[in-house]
Amino acid sequence: MRFILMLALVLVTAVHVFAEGIKVSAPVFKPTFMTGYESFSGGTSFVAKNPHGDELLLVTALHLFGPACGLREQLTSSEVCEVFHAVTGIGMDDYSRFVTSTSPIFVKSANVSDDDGCAGDLALYRLSPDAVAKPLVFSPTMPKVGDTVYLVGRQRGSEKLERLKASVVEVDEDNLVYKFEVDELNAAGTSGAPVLNEKDEVVGMNTSGGEQDGVHFGFANPASAILKLIKESTQKD
Incomplete structure (x- = not known):
């Protein structure tokens, strides 16, 4: 450590x-997170299969919802769900490819990376099962x-x-x-x-x-x- x-x-x-x-070529996307009246882009996201169901998930880092991307304060997972209701991701290998979601997922134990580790630094959005052909x-x-x-x-x-x-x-x-x-x-x-x-x-x-x-x-x-x-x-x- x-x-x-x-x-x-x-x-x-x-x-x-x-x-x-x-x-x-991979299901990796540049995300833009939206509130309905403002938005920001930052970091990277990817699409992966939920091993506990049939749905697909857009996976990214919680710390993006904070000063790392220009926000005044770091948001919790609960606040992300309340504020940033939607996300659109543009393919980083193919700009004609995109995914979108209006279903943020509350991750109770999520927290940003710190000197103790990275394990809680997670934000999730739910996607439809056919959002991409080959999820990770x-x-x-x-x-x-x-x-x-x-x-x-x-x-x-x-x-x-x-x-x-x-x-x-x-x-x-x-x-x-x-x-x-x-x-x-x-x-x-x-x-x-x-x-x-x-x-x-x-x-x-x-x-x-x-x-x-x-x-x-x-x-x-x-x-x-x-x-x-x-x-x-x-x-x-």
């Missing part, structure tokens, strides 16, 4: 050199230290969606930490992006990044924690 605390203090800053990633699925197991993972996102200033290769350096119930295999990285705006394993299953959701001695790291809400919150928030009694 001391390793995580040290790195979390150094946030990713804008670097005008792009990492060499692999261009991909969550991995039933977490990766191990040394395993390869991929952040699927769009670097700041780039127009293409990429798979950015990394290796896991730490994993527990609150955090998934990974080291990118690049010298330069501009990952601003990738909060909410999926982190995939070699099978293209979701093992985490990116929440922040750090740099130490020229090495770039990512921090994610682990899929094991996300699945617990999804079950808590969507499974019927």
